[in-house]
């Protein structure tokens with residue numbers, strides 16, 4: 290079996306939403322497929338109305354296939370400080386033609402203001418490793434893990450695009466979606482993430498710099514968060530760029546020319562992030578000053594290859610073989 294879902298960018302490619310069907314009759318929810326977490330949670334009828342602002346809600350009492358997982362609860366806090374919590378139902382979940390009949394669907398009873406404000410996002414579908422699922426007393430499996438036994442191939446791929454719809458595919462590799470070869474790297478899943486090490490980088494005009502960047506492939510994070518030394522080297526090449534504490538990062542004139550950022554995948558493959566992707570968004574309505582798509586990874590403990598980097602590549606996530614494949618496109 291295989292499945293495919295469209296990944297539609299929200300404004301400024303801040304996140305990508307994919308239609309997923311949940312329950313019987315199928316309710317279509319637009320979820321943020323997040324390779325940086327492992328909970329599948331949805332806005333639900335159990336939320337206080339004040340925390341719902343346009344989202345579609347899952348009502349388990351209206352799904353004939355929903356079964357409450359008695360005694361199970363969950364609570365998650367993300368790196369950006371947002372959070373949600375609730376209880377758990379087992380129900381059917383489908384992405385395209387791929388259906389998992391007994392998927393843990395975590396129904397939200399509370400969500401933080403960031404989620405209430407994100408009116409088009411009906412929840413998250415985690416695609417990291419089961420070890421960081423937050424359901425207690427018994428952690429639950431991800432959609433990808435549950436699908437393993439029926440997938441044609443034990444992989445899923447992310448093909449995110451700049452201001453255009455892309456795809457998440459499950460169970461196959463679409464050879465028309467990338468150019469050249471796919472270079473595979475070993476994954477360190479010990480922290481539950483799709484963690485890999487890039488041996489070096491180059492900045493447009495500059496030469497190749499050997500410096501290990503240990504990071505995670507995280508579709509749920511918007512920006513490319515890198516070691517301070519790399520970020521300093523990058524913005525040294527952007528006239529007028531500066532760190533602005535009140536904005537929480539590097540800013541520059543929206544008219545600035547931004548160099549490409551190239552990161553190594555293994556010793557002889559390269560992914561080029563076009564400078565255009567690193568002019569992330571204006572900091573105010575005047576559109577004079579813009580916020581950088583590359584920022585520091587300070588305090589996280591590793592780098593985060595978020596959407597700014599991922600949309601420059603075709604990425605293969607292979608759990609059983611603990612590897613990540615990267616190709617240009």
Ligand SMILES: O=C(CN1CCCCC1)Nc1ccc2c(c1)OCO2
Nearest residue numbers: 323367368369370371413509510589
């Ligand atoms: O929190 C996230 C991604 N998260 C995915 C689920 C929705 C809410 C945003 N990324 C993130 C991860 C680490 C961070 C960070 C942001 O800011 C500083 O450190």
